[in-house]
Amino acid sequence: EVQLVESGGGLVQPGGSLRLSCAASGFTFSSYAMSWVRQAPGKGLEWVSTIRASGISSYYADSVKGRFTIFGDNSKHTVYLQMKSLRAEDTAVYYCAKTVVVGQRYYFDDWGQGTLVTVSS
Amino acid sequence: QSVLTQPPSASGTPGQRVTISCSGSSSNIGSNDVYWYQQLPGTAPKLLIYRNNQWPSGVPDRFSGSKSGTSASLAISGLRSEDEADYYCAAWDESLSGPLFGGGTKLTVL
Numbered sequence: 001e002v003q004l005v006e007s008g009g010g011l012v013q014p015g016g017s018l019r020l021s022c023a024a025s026g027f028t029f030s031s032y033a034m035s036w037v038r039q040a041p042g043k044g045l046e047w048v049s050t051i052r053a054s055g056i057s058s059y060y061a062d063s064v065k066g067r068f069t070i071f072g073d074n075s076k077h078t079v080y081l082q083m084k085s086l087r088a089e090d091t092a093v094y095y096c097a098k099t100v101v102v103g104q105r106y107y108f109d110d111w112g113q114g115t116l117v118t119v120s121s
Numbered sequence: 122q123s124v125l126t127q128p129p130s131a132s133g134t135p136g137q138r139v140t141i142s143c144s145g146s147s148s149n150i151g152s153n154d155v156y157w158y159q160q161l162p163g164t165a166p167k168l169l170i171y172r173n174n175q176w177p178s179g180v181p182d183r184f185s186g187s188k189s190g191t192s193a194s195l196a197i198s199g200l201r202s203e204d205e206a207d208y209y210c211a212a213w214d215e216s217l218s219g220p221l222f223g224g225g226t227k228l229t230v231l
Contacts, residue, residue, distance in 0.1 A: 037166075044209060044222055044223070044224045044225045045158070045166060045209055045211075045222040045225070046222065047219050047220045047221070047222070050219075059218070059219060061217075061219060062217075095165055095166070100171075102154070102172075105153060105154075105213040105220075106213075106220065107154075107156045107168070107171060107211065107220065108156075108158075108166075108168065108220075109168045109171070109177065110168075111165040111166050111167065111168075112165060113164075113165050114165055
């Protein structure tokens with residue numbers, strides 16, 4: 001059974017930094033791309049970032065490009081999202097998602113339970 | 122502008138068939154596969170339909186997806202109370218170079 005467990009969320013001041021973690025199990029971690037998708041309170045879903053299985057290629061939504069970094073550790077079966085220069089509009093539940101690549105496109109077939117990030121002074 | 126448009130709400134009675142629409146453009150639905158996600162209250166999203174009309178393991182065939190041109194739809198037949206949830210369509214968007222979600226449709230089972 002696929003399990004994705006996020007952690008690291010919390011309250012942070014505007015301009016601050018936070019690192020989210022997603023521990024994966026139940027599948028061959030090194031064979032899959034991984035992504036982060038967020039959901040602002042009462043709002044819809046927004047793709048944030050994806051890292052390919054190789055770990056070499058990563059992709060970002062324009063809203064976070066240059067501020068967020070995704071990286072993985074195959075030895076720990078964990079993917080991370082390093083967030084800096086946080087803004088109020090980054091407040092959201094952040095979901096980790098196992099990602100299926102189809103050609104150069106991808107979609108999300110398993111999701112974690114999410115971790116809440118609140119950016120506020 | 123890259124947008125997938127869904128009705129904010131839909132409703133039906135138990136046993137009924139309901140349909141949720143998702144309207145896009147040539148840069149997303151018109152040129153890429155559509156995916157549907159179900160988000161039950163207070164839980165994480167779950168993949169419901171992939172590649173327009175395929176079911177992941179464990180998803181009942183009461184749920185079906187279709188796509189035509191730049192629009193897609195999700196149909197739910199034999200509606201049940203446990204189908205009450207938010208439903209999101211998604212598709213790759215060429216302009217964004219990334220996945221794009223619709224705004225979501227809240228389904229109420231009356």
